[in-house]
Amino acid sequence: MDANRTAYLETQLQDLHAQGLFNHIRTIDSPMDARLVVDSQPVINLCANNYLGLANHPLLREAAKQAIDQYGIGPGAVRSIAGTMRPHIELEHRLAAFKGAEAVITLQSGFAANLATIPALVGRGDVIFSDQLNHASIIDGCRLSRAKIVAYAHNDVDDLRRKIAEETEYERRLIITDGVFSMDGDIAPLDQLVAVAEEHNILLMVDDAHGEGVLGRGGRGIVDHFGLHGRVDVEVGTLSKAFGVVGGLVAGRQNIIDWLRQRARPFLFSSAMSIPDTAACLAAVGLLQASEERVERLWSNAAFFREALQGLGFDTGASQTPIIPVMLGEAPLAQEFSRRLFEAGVFAMAIGYPTVAQGKARIRVMNSAAHSQTDLEEALEAFAQVGKALGVIR
Numbered sequence: 001m002d003a004n005r006t007a008y009l010e011t012q013l014q015d016l017h018a019q020g021l022f023n024h025i026r027t028i029d030s031p032m033d034a035r036l037v038v039d040s041q042p043v044i045n046l047c048a049n050n051y052l053g054l055a056n057h058p059l060l061r062e063a064a065k066q067a068i069d070q071y072g073i074g075p076g077a078v079r080s081i082a083g084t085m086r087p088h089i090e091l092e093h094r095l096a097a098f099k100g101a102e103a104v105i106t107l108q109s110g111f112a113a114n115l116a117t118i119p120a121l122v123g124r125g126d127v128i129f130s131d132q133l134n135h136a137s138i139i140d141g142c143r144l145s146r147a148k149i150v151a152y153a154h155n156d157v158d159d160l161r162r163k164i165a166e167e168t169e170y171e172r173r174l175i176i177t178d179g180v181f182s183m184d185g186d187i188a189p190l191d192q193l194v195a196v197a198e199e200h201n202i203l204l205m206v207d208d209a210h211g212e213g214v215l216g217r218g219g220r221g222i223v224d225h226f227g228l229h230g231r232v233d234v235e236v237g238t239l240s241k242a243f244g245v246v247g248g249l250v251a252g253r254q255n256i257i258d259w260l261r262q263r264a265r266p267f268l269f270s271s272a273m274s275i276p277d278t279a280a281c282l283a284a285v286g287l288l289q290a291s292e293e294r295v296e297r298l299w300s301n302a303a304f305f306r307e308a309l310q311g312l313g314f315d316t317g318a319s320q321t322p323i324i325p326v327m328l329g330e331a332p333l334a335q336e337f338s339r340r341l342f343e344a345g346v347f348a349m350a351i352g353y354p355t356v357a358q359g360k361a362r363i364r365v366m367n368s369a370a371h372s373q374t375d376l377e378e379a380l381e382a383f384a385q386v387g388k389a390l391g392v393i394r
């Protein structure tokens, strides 16, 4: 094979290195928990979406093992041919009951859930109104649908109204927003979006990946948080974050879920969640239903950490949730901050352009119910020490 055929990739990789944008992906040598061994070094984990500490929970581990003994591992076919097993159906029923939705369908991931849902709801000749900061999987789902995509300013309901007034020639219309925005930790004004959708008779979809298991009573999600049951057409979620496993879900009206079972392409043409994943998710729903204590601990940990960071003099941006950005400005400073935290035994990710706007680089702190008070206090000491050394705080 002629190596020249991929020479352009070599150039692109070298460019990434030259610009300091090459992502060196770290390897975890321990279970996903409050503390990790990363590249052989013990660290406090402030990076994961494991909000409730379920990724290594003994009940989830046990449920996965038992399900393997009963059903094996792989589904062996796509859901619509011979890949729907009893635990899949049971999980969908349990999730619908938990969330207070008419029906639920599960997909392989939150990413797949967006690719499944959006093109099944709208197509050529339709229009989608999409928050400017929506997640990449929403953007890709919108593109796959071939509908016209109109971005509105982030969380700006007035701008959304203006955009709706400008786009009059479309039959079907869909408004899409993230529930919790993953880089800033702010919450979509879903109550106001519902009002707009109802006023104009437009379909409304929310992707609650960072709100599933986090927002609402006992982690029932953003629709529950705002008390909007039955008024949001489609709620996409993930089982890969607070639920501690891997998978995606769509909750909504029965006819929407029935339609997805007939037409959603990742459901029809890609195999389902594995049996141990499905069983572990069932155990996670059981834990969430049995107690709200874990969700409460997550929020009290996050409030403690945010207030302590602010007390030290850090700028925590627009955070309203357990996602806390520590705003630093330029990307090289954020990189250096993250590197020094790691040396001090704290694993927290630097995020810069193009994931966030230029000049808005930050450290993103992810809180978890798994953290003890000692974990948080040790991490704060490292933030204080590195912040002073780099002249970010005094």
Ligand SMILES: *Cc1c(COP(=O)(O)O)cnc(C)c1O
Pocket: 109, 110, 111, 112, 135, 137, 138, 178, 179, 182, 207, 208, 209, 210, 238, 239, 240, 241, 246, 247, 248
């Ligand atoms: C993380 C995330 C996803 C992807 O979820 P996976 O289950 O990891 O595929 C989708 N949408 C949003 C808004 C997310 O934050």
